[in-house]
Amino acid sequence: MTQVSEITDQRHTSQEVPKTSMLGVGMTFARMLLENPAALKKFRVMGPDEERYVRPPRQYELPPFRENMEYCTSNEKYLRPTRYCNPGEPEVIAMATELGAYELSDYEFAEAAYWFVNTKLLVEMLSLNSVSATLKRGTGTCYHLISVWIALCRAAGIKARYKTFNMLLPDEIMNIVNVEEVTEGEAMTADMFNTGVPEGEGEVYVDGKWTVGHVAMPSEIYARVGLPIPTFGEDPIGFTFKLIPGTVKRFESIPLQLGIAMNALMWLAPAAMERANLAVKNNLPQGRKIIEEAGGREAYDKKARERRLSPPIIEAKEHAALVFED
Amino acid sequence: MEGAIEAQEQTLRIDAPAEVGLRVAKLNERLARYIPSREMWTPVDEALFGPIDLYRVPLEDAQTMQLKAITYAFTRHYNNNSFYHEYCTTQGVSPSDIKTVDDLFKIPLIPDLTFKQYPEGKDFARWIGSVFTGDLPKVVIKGANPTFDEVINAFNASGMVVTYSSGTSGRFTFIPRDQKTFLTGQYGLAKSAINMWAGDLFETDGYLLLPNPAKTNVFVGKVTSVYFDIVNEIQMAIDRELTSKDIQTAMSGGHGPKGRLFSYVQNRTQEKTIGKIIQWLERHDKAGGTVSLVGAPYLLYFVMQKLQADGKSFDLGEDSFVLTGGGWKVRENIRLPVKDFRKQVEDVLGIPDASCFDLYAMVEGNGWMVQCPEGHYLHLPYTYYKPFVLNEDLMPVEYGESGRFAFLDALAESYPGFIITGDQVRMYEHCPVCDRPGPVLEPEIHRATGEEVRGCAEEVRRALARDFSVD
Numbered sequence: 001m002t003q004v005s006e007i008t009d010q011r012h013t014s015q016e017v018p019k020t021s022m023l024g025v026g027m028t029f030a031r032m033l034l035e036n037p038a039a040l041k042k043f044r045v046m047g048p049d050e051e052r053y054v055r056p057p058r059q060y061e062l063p064p065f066r067e068n069m070e071y072c073t074s075n076e077k078y079l080r081p082t083r084y085c086n087p088g089e090p091e092v093i094a095m096a097t098e099l100g101a102y103e104l105s106d107y108e109f110a111e112a113a114y115w116f117v118n119t120k121l122l123v124e125m126l127s128l129n130s131v132s133a134t135l136k137r138g139t140g141t142c143y144h145l146i147s148v149w150i151a152l153c154r155a156a157g158i159k160a161r162y163k164t165f166n167m168l169l170p171d172e173i174m175n176i177v178n179v180e181e182v183t184e185g186e187a188m189t190a191d192m193f194n195t196g197v198p199e200g201e202g203e204v205y206v207d208g209k210w211t212v213g214h215v216a217m218p219s220e221i222y223a224r225v226g227l228p229i230p231t232f233g234e235d236p237i238g239f240t241f242k243l244i245p246g247t248v249k250r251f252e253s254i255p256l257q258l259g260i261a262m263n264a265l266m267w268l269a270p271a272a273m274e275r276a277n278l279a280v281k282n283n284l285p286q287g288r289k290i291i292e293e294a295g296g297r298e299a300y301d302k303k304a305r306e307r308r309l310s311p312p313i314i315e316a317k318e319h320a321a322l323v324f325e326d
Numbered sequence: 327m328e329g330a331i332e333a334q335e336q337t338l339r340i341d342a343p344a345e346v347g348l349r350v351a352k353l354n355e356r357l358a359r360y361i362p363s364r365e366m367w368t369p370v371d372e373a374l375f376g377p378i379d380l381y382r383v384p385l386e387d388a389q390t391m392q393l394k395a396i397t398y399a400f401t402r403h404y405n406n407n408s409f410y411h412e413y414c415t416t417q418g419v420s421p422s423d424i425k426t427v428d429d430l431f432k433i434p435l436i437p438d439l440t441f442k443q444y445p446e447g448k449d450f451a452r453w454i455g456s457v458f459t460g461d462l463p464k465v466v467i468k469g470a471n472p473t474f475d476e477v478i479n480a481f482n483a484s485g486m487v488v489t490y491s492s493g494t495s496g497r498f499t500f501i502p503r504d505q506k507t508f509l510t511g512q513y514g515l516a517k518s519a520i521n522m523w524a525g526d527l528f529e530t531d532g533y534l535l536l537p538n539p540a541k542t543n544v545f546v547g548k549v550t551s552v553y554f555d556i557v558n559e560i561q562m563a564i565d566r567e568l569t570s571k572d573i574q575t576a577m578s579g580g581h582g583p584k585g586r587l588f589s590y591v592q593n594r595t596q597e598k599t600i601g602k603i604i605q606w607l608e609r610h611d612k613a614g615g616t617v618s619l620v621g622a623p624y625l626l627y628f629v630m631q632k633l634q635a636d637g638k639s640f641d642l643g644e645d646s647f648v649l650t651g652g653g654w655k656v657r658e659n660i661r662l663p664v665k666d667f668r669k670q671v672e673d674v675l676g677i678p679d680a681s682c683f684d685l686y687a688m689v690e691g692n693g694w695m696v697q698c699p700e701g702h703y704l705h706l707p708y709t710y711y712k713p714f715v716l717n718e719d720l721m722p723v724e725y726g727e728s729g730r731f732a733f734l735d736a737l738a739e740s741y742p743g744f745i746i747t748g749d750q751v752r753m754y755e756h757c758p759v760c761d762r763p764g765p766v767l768e769p770e771i772h773r774a775t776g777e778e779v780r781g782c783a784e785e786v787r788r789a790l791a792r793d794f795s796v797d
Contacts, residue, residue: 168443226718245453246445311437312413316445316452321462324448326470 043269053277058138059120063098065090070102071155078159078205082253084128085147087154091132101156106206110213113152114232117215121145123280125273127263128254141262142216143254146202149215159205162254163212165237166247167197199241203250219297220287228304229297237313245316343379349520350378352528356555360513362506369394370736373710374514379521380707381698381762388764389427391709395736397424400433403742407459410436410742430712431722435732435746438690441499447471454481454488457741458502474498478543486740489545491689501545501689504740511692511737512552518685518694518707525645525681527618532557533606535621536652537564545689546652550620557618561606563599563625596628603629604638607675611640616647619675623650623667623684630674641676648677649696651685664702664769686771690745692737695767701759703766710736713765715753716746725755731767 033040046052071093072079081088087096099112124139131151134140140148150160201214212235219229222240230236237243266273294300354361354375361375373395377383383391401421403410414420417434424432444453451467454477463484467477474490478500481488487508490498503511520527532553537544539551542564554560607629610617619626626648633639648671662670668682680699687694693711695704706713714722715729723729731751735743752768 168439242439242443244443244445246449311440311443312409314409314440314443314453314456316449317408317456318452319455319462321464322451322455323464323466324451325466325468 040268043272046271046274050275051278053274053281055124055137055139056122056281058136059122060116060138062091062135063094065094069093069097071096072157074157076159078161078252079154079157081154083256084143084254084259085131085151085154087131087151089130089132089151091135092148092151092155095135096152096155099152101152106156106158106204107211109156110153110158110204110206110211111232113149113156114213114215116152117145117149118218121148123216123218125266125276127266128259142200143258143262145216146200147254149202149213150204153202153204161203161210161250161252162200163203163248163250164198164200165241165249166244167199168242168244201236218284218287219291220284222287222304223290223294223300224283224287226290226304229301242311243313245314345524346382346521347378349526350517353516353520353556356528357513357516357552360509360552369398370710370739371510373736374510374517377709380514380517380709381521381696381705381764383709383764385708385763388709392712392736393424393427393430395710396430396433396712396734397421399736399738399743400424400734402739403459403744407742409456410434410459427712430734431714433734433744435714435720435734435744436742437746438499438688438748441501441690444500446474450474451477451480454500454502457500458504459740459742460504474500475543482543487548489543489548489689491545499689502740503738507692507738507740508549510739512549514692514707514710514737515549515685515687515694516552516556518696519649519683522683522696522698522705523647523681524699525616525647527556527647528558530557530616530618530645530647531610532560532618532620533603534560534562535603535619535625535650536562538562538566541565541567546622553620561602563603563621564595596625599625600629600632604633607640607642611642616645617642618647618649620649620651622652623662626650627662627667627670630670633674639674639676643676644678644681646675646677646681648675648682649685650683651687664697668702684769686767688747688749690747691733691735691743693733693735697769698757698760698762698766701757702769703754703757703759704769704771705757705762706753706765706767708764713753713767715751720746725753725765728752731771 072087074080079087086092095116096109096113099116100109103109104112120138121134121144122139123141123145124137126140126144128141128143131144131147134144134148146162150162153160200216201212203210203212205211211233213232214230214234214236217230217236222229227240230239237248291297291300294303362371367375369391373391374380376391377388404414404421405411413436414434419432419434423429441457444450448467448471451465451472455462455465463486465481465484465486467480469476472480478488478490481502485505487503487505488500489503490500534550534553536550537547539548539554542548603625607617650667664684667684668679671677671682672679679702683697683699684702684704685694685696686704691711693707693713695706697703698705712734714732714734715727716732717723717727717729720730728750729752730746731749731753732746733744735745737743750772754766754768756763757766
């Protein structure tokens with residue numbers, strides 16, 4: 001089994017690190033706190049009358065690990081262990097075996113792992129930690145969930161990597177006309193995320209090409225707002241997400257500063273994160289009901305696709321007429 | 327634009343009262359440089375310059391013009407704009423699918439938020455290049471990491487007119503226009519106003535209640551440069567350079583120390599501006615001259631409030647003219663219903679209801695929906711512009727039902743002007759009050775709200791937003 005120390009020793013760090021946006025968001029956040037120090041208390045402490053978040057029970061059984069289980073030990077890029085994503089952990093190997101590693105084709109396994117993460121693991125704001133911890137818990141942020149998918153695929157000998165991008169702020173913010181109705185908080189956070197709201201997904205290398213999987217968004221969330229449910233291989237960029245062009249980044253490992261930032265946020269604002277967890281949890285039943293009423297996930301998805309409108313993505317392409325003078 | 331045609335040629339179509347014909351002939355004289363020579367007319371030009379009165383074209387004739395103009399525009403964008411071509415391909419639509427007016431709804435519509443999804447720096451320039459249909463002129467952009475204003479100014483120095491919306495949410499909508507699109511759009515604006523108002527706009531002295539068009543790239547300011555070619559003397563409410571940063575700070579409503587300082591300075595400047603406008607009105611009222619006031623409704627509202635507070639009023643009369651547009655922006659909290667606004671204009675300025683109009687338009691389009699003097703419904707220019715009202719499944723609703731406004735705008739030559747807006751409207755087949763034959767919108771327009779999927783980061787943003795709003 002690969003140890004965390006080996007990951008650090010081998011310097012399996014990210015290839016592209018979104019330094020600027022991370023720093024910018026952090027600076028804006030610090031400025032906002034200076035301007036509104038009273039908010040800090042609310043970030044840290046839940047009110048006495050507030051509903052508390054209770055983690056839902058894990059949605060699956062953890063299969064037992066056996067020493068003779070096959071898994072990939074390659075040190076090749078995109079197969080090797082990286083920060084917070086070790087495919088050599090027993091829980092990962094056992095789950096990959098359970099899902100059909102080395103029995104199914106690469107595509108079939110990646111798809112099975114995709115639906116496992118998408119339908120069985122739940123979203124919860126937490127500090128970043130190992131994939132085994134996520135599997136034991138059954139919850140995590142999008143980065144935890146993407147890491148589970150990537151680790152399962154790497155354990156099965158399938159190259160896998162992270163992909164991040166920034167989305168436009170939601171319609172309800174972008175469409176604001178009545179500025180006086182915007183709360184101070186909305187205005188401040190809209191400013192903080194003016195370069196976009198970060199979102200992540202994974203990519204696996206099967207049949208000679210990288211195939212995307214947006215594992216971390218449960219079907220219920222899409223159903224709640226009437227959108228189709230992306231499948232394995234379907235990129236939600238341009239499908240359900242409004243990408244800010246030029247923000248797509250791919251990397252082998254979760255950047256160090258992302259881990260630091262997420263851990264800092266959890267430490268600084270545990271109550272705010274608990275409220276976010278409640279919001280996510282409370283959103284699910286409504287979506288579940290919509291899917292049930294439509295006759296199941298496939299029936300719902302078919303109907304949603306019939307009425308969807310995918311906004312076009314306008315790429316920032318080179319044009320011969322544009323002359324740049326530095 | 328070369329080769330202006332003679333005014334008489336413009337008035338051959340007998341589809342409007344004679345006095346309207348005379349006014350349009352005068353407009354064509356004044357705006358000769360906006361009009362291509364007759365032999366160069368495309369079906370789009372035919373639909374804009376051909377009719378004397380854009381709002382009185384018989385429906386059958388208008389449909390023929392509309393189909394030709396929009397099909398021409400669609401074919402142009404399909405063939406010359408790679409992102410739009412790809413978008414049409416994914417939807418399986420090509421120009422050969424458009425044969426009748428009913429087929430126009432097949433033309434792929436672009437959500438307006440698409441034009442808010444742009445990168446920064448040099449990539450912003452490349453993005454504008456990708457939005458643009460046709461051959462870009464040579465554009466020289468200086469600096470390693472140019473700002474929005476530097477990029478826009480570089481494009482505009484090459485002869486283009488890149489403008490943006492006021493960016494209430496903090497992200498602007500950027501639209502690149504070439505000279506042809508910009509000039510025909512402005513001509514459309516002027517003709518729409520001339521068609522609706524029975525007075526003599528050419529003889530008025532004007533006050534522009536907006537920034538100097540030469541010193542801003544905000545669309546609502548820039549597009550009013552046509553006003554300078556129509557009326558006599560013009561004064562401007564804001565005659566200084568306005569950058570996108572200034573607009574963003576102003577639109578943030580004074581959040582943060584910088585925003586609050588900006589708001590303070592802005593309020594002080596506004597007080598002075600109101601004083602100047604009142605002096606100007608007093609001078610014209612005494613001289614018995616006629617005036618036209620064009621621009622932001624909230625600024626005129628403040629002028630009238632001040633006059634009322636000082637116990638003053640004028641009798642500028644029916645030969646004076648008010649045209650408001652662009653919404654109330656950061657002053658939305660004091661927004662008056664359009665009917666109450668007109669009443670105030672009549673009471674305080676002495677300009678009657680029939681000479682006071684509101685206009686609905688947006689940066690992504692070149693259609694000008696101007697109120698009729700009789701009922702103040704917003705009339706659509708249906709010879710070159712096809713409106714739709716869509717339900718939540720993005721299918722057209724029946725006339726009289728409320729839904730999201732969408733349009734096909736043939737005048738947009740430099741970008742695909744086939745847009746789904748974020749506005750909630752109600753459309754009628756004909757005006758319930760006047761006898762103009764085309765479709766109308768109810769005068770009050772609201773923003774539609776939509777919900778989207780939220781990732782963890784968005785949930786975190788919301789949680790932080792709630793907590794930052796602690797009392």
